[in-house]
Amino acid sequence: METQKAICPNCGASITNTQNCEFCGSLLIRLQQSGINIAASDYKDDGKIFQGLVGALKRNLDLQKATNYTTAVSTDICVERNGKNIFVASVVDLLLALDETVFFPTKDDDKEHLMITFHYAPDSVSGDELRLRKFRNLDIYELFTEHISIINGIKWYEYAIDFGGDVEGAARLISKVIHEVESIPYEAKIECYTNSGDDIDKSRATLLGEDIAVDEEKSWLAKNWWWIVLLILSIFIRLIL
Secondary structure (H helix, E strand, O other): OOOOOEEOOOOOOEEOOOOOOOOOOOOHHHHHHOOOOHHHOOOOOHHHOOOOHHHHHHHHHHHHHHOOOOOOEEEEEEEEEOOEEEEEEEEEOOOOOOOHHHHOOOOOOOOOOOEEEEEEOOOOOOOHHHHHHHHHOOOOHHHOEEEEEEEOOEEEEEEEEEOOOOHHHHHHHHHHHHHHHHOOOOOOOOEEEEEEOOHHHHHHHHHOOOOHHHHHHHHHHHHHHHHHHHHHHHHHHHHHO
């Protein structure tokens, strides 16, 4: 039986893998196989990528390799809305907030992955009903794996797609979703923060403008309050003697 071949819409190579190009890793072949007109879409237009996004995703892959794929790596993407940064997407190699066995049961943990996730809670988050509707109207919606769960009584709609090591392709797709769903112009400034392991929470707090220094101070006080009390008592006793 003759092996079916196709042309990768990203690099132009002749390929046999209709999930990921075996030469450049692109997932664009999936869009083409789904009947999406690549030439008429934004998925090959590098001019429609948010500034700084490609660099952030490259750092994500570098951190994955540096940790030998054993430590969680996250790239959080935010935009400013009403004077406050809000998440619009997350890119993770090991799904931090989701059950990866639901989304990627056959994922190879020894290889790099740019897993793009979008989350919507229309029952509790203002504007998420409209965002979810816009997301589901995208031509690439069917390429995402959907998982609906209820957490603390709140219904969450979660979507994930694995872009492997295709940085540019991932950046184009993320940019299109942010542009279409969040109505953010391509020339707008986004904030990206990539980190790994225990530093992920700190980087997210920094991105959202939370005061890490205060939290660390509270943590230090909680651990050392007894010695502080003893010191104060010692000083007080010396003063009255």
